Amino acid sequence: MHFRWLKYSRVFVSLVFLLLFFLMLVDFTGHFPRNIMKGITWIQFIPSFLTFKNLLSFAGIGFLVVILLSLLYGRVYCSTVCPLGIYQDVVSWLRRKLSRRKRIFRFGKPYNVMRYSILILSILVFLAGNILLLNLLDPYSNFGRIVVSLVKPAAAEINNFLAKALASRSIFWLNPVELRAVNPFTLIYPSAILILVTWMSFFHGRLYCNTICPVGTFLGFLSRYSLFKIRIDKVTCDRCGKCSSSCKSQCINIKEKEVDFSRCVGCFNCLSACPSLSIQYRNSWFPKQKEKQDVEMVKTDSSKREFVIKSVAFVAGITGLSKIASAQEKSAGSRKPSVLTELKTHPVSPPGSLSIEHFTEHCTACQLCVSACPSHVLKPSVTEYGILGFMQPHMDYHASYCNYECTVCTEVCPTKAIQPLTVEQKKVTQIGKVHFIRENCIVYTDNTACAACNEHCPTQAVKMVPYKGDLNIPQVDTSICIGCGACEHACPARPYRAIYVDGNTVHQVAEKPKEEKMQEKAPEEFPF
């Protein structure tokens, strides 16, 4: 039986997935269909697993489907659903097109110690209560970070250039997007992963998936026991090597006529390549000839320690550098610089994330909410949540503020680190509390009217009360404040703001703003 159709189906499905992921993450118009978004993130292994742990509901069983699929057919997930995997296939395909050599890949030995060490370490760190390692290694989240941090700004620039060019001819088809700057240190990690993955896939196919990716290693372990496996018919095979040179996983050993199925990503290239139909996709549970397999048991070794030391050094380096970046906030405003620093004790986590603890335990930092946020207030963090929360999004009120009527981030989160809120619930969800520093306020320093904070406040938690002469000065009421950050964003005092939001460690329910019907009658005659 010829299995060529398997490869073509795989290519088709994977390209559809890649395109959808790309559009979902780049989308700056807010038009990407929410249902497709839910569908394609539902089956992502780590996000789905975290949702399951979080909610124990149908929303989180995507990873069980993946496990079942792998037990039946091997790691087809890696070739059709995983966006980072598909990206690597595109790179390998380009390599093939660019190269004159016919034999691009050949068998390579597995790096078992390394891959199982990383898997076990990720599981241990996760069991110890932290998901940083999973976040940093999760292929879906890495793809999300690469697209949102690196590709989206470039796409936005191109869009803005075209929008501007069209607008100058009075055509308003495209709308410009204002992507406010992120901390440059949040670009380092996605860039490093992009370079690593591209380099590895250009020269060694799926080396990343078979050496570093914990999902790949885990599914690879399962696929040792898969129902269907790829095998070489030792009788008809004449060792022409075409299968091996088409194998991105470098797992076909021609000499021994063996396939290391734990590294096979189920791309089915080999099936199409074999001229003698000797390479086959077969039922292995009830084979004619049972072949013995040794399951390699792997112990952790010194590379684990080395990895920990290196990650700590990396994060520490970033911590130091981020201080330099935060000092560069440009002064836009008041004539007299403000002197008192804002005392922020906690970062602000997005509405629906329940508490900082819940959020940091469940967010894989895939940046989907960062991309979807229409106000661009969600930004990847550097050290706001501590070094273990690197890249998990926080509310950056210097960039923007949270729209009162908006619940988009609560609807898109694939891990349910941010849980759905209705608009009415959102309007009373207090994610932080307002603080006012009178000595920084320009009404106090410059004796001039301002009220920018009060103007933007959706609940009037910031009121203007009489000050000197006809001047008014802000007064805050934290019981009705929801911590949206509109006041902090609007405040013109620099370098330190006169009004700011300090995050709630556990989100609270704010009181509803009081409403009183205006008793005043409209004038019946013109008063002039």
Added chain:
Amino acid sequence: MKRRDFITRSIAAGAFTAFGTGNLLAQGSRMNLPYDLVAVMGGEPDAMFDKAIQSLGGMETFVKKGQTVVVKPNIGWDSTPEKAADTNPLLVKQIVKHCLAAGAKKVYVFDYTCDDWKKCYTNSGIEKAVKEAGGEIVPANSERYYHPVKIPNGKNLKDVKEHELILSSDVFINVPVLKHHSGPQLTIAMKNLMGTIWDRSYWHAHNLHQCIADFVTYRKPTLNVVDAYRVMKKNGPRGISVNDTVLMKSLLVSADIVAVDAAAAKLYGIEPSKVNYIRYAAEMGVGRMDLDALNINRIKI
């Protein structure tokens, strides 16, 4: 910073050469109008505007065939029409219709919003209204649309970055909504112009009232139409709910931006001289706030 300035200035210079500077000077208070101010009371927003513009000789007085028009309502907040945080969409629609009927080549509508601009445009009902009337609603959320200009007669405000449609359009119709404002007490026509410039926080930091008055010395709108159909009387400029509003069913129209602000303040219940920017602007000779001396057409429906 210098290189960036150079680039933006060159673009602005380009914009000027392309669109011509004559537009800026020709329009405004020099027109011979039958009334200094028209005040209407008791009708729906569109019907009141029909009466007002008719008494000034129709839209043809202001818009000539083939001209481009920019209409600047207040669309600052992600809010719905009954809360009156944004200009009434029916009024905007009617104005766009009149401009097109008078032969305008294009009618543009924009505001540099405070909340997310797409939500403001949609939920205020203005985007739909403009499209139905045949006008073009355009974005103003990017610094790329703004070009540096000098304010030679400004006291505190010497330069701003102004939206290119204000620079390039032949006719500029300012359509504010009258409402309470926690900062400068009231926001009406002059304050509405803050939605045509980029760096608002500079104004807040450098005596807001003076900056508002200073900016009017740069370019006065051809016509000001104040929406006082539903008036927010507390918790402005954003408002919390419909309970903050009073149904006044009024409309004020004038080519004199100071006069229209003075009349609107009076209608709201505040003496114009108590609102600093109105007084400053009158003192600087931008317009008149002595309502008793003005020729006012009062229409009741």
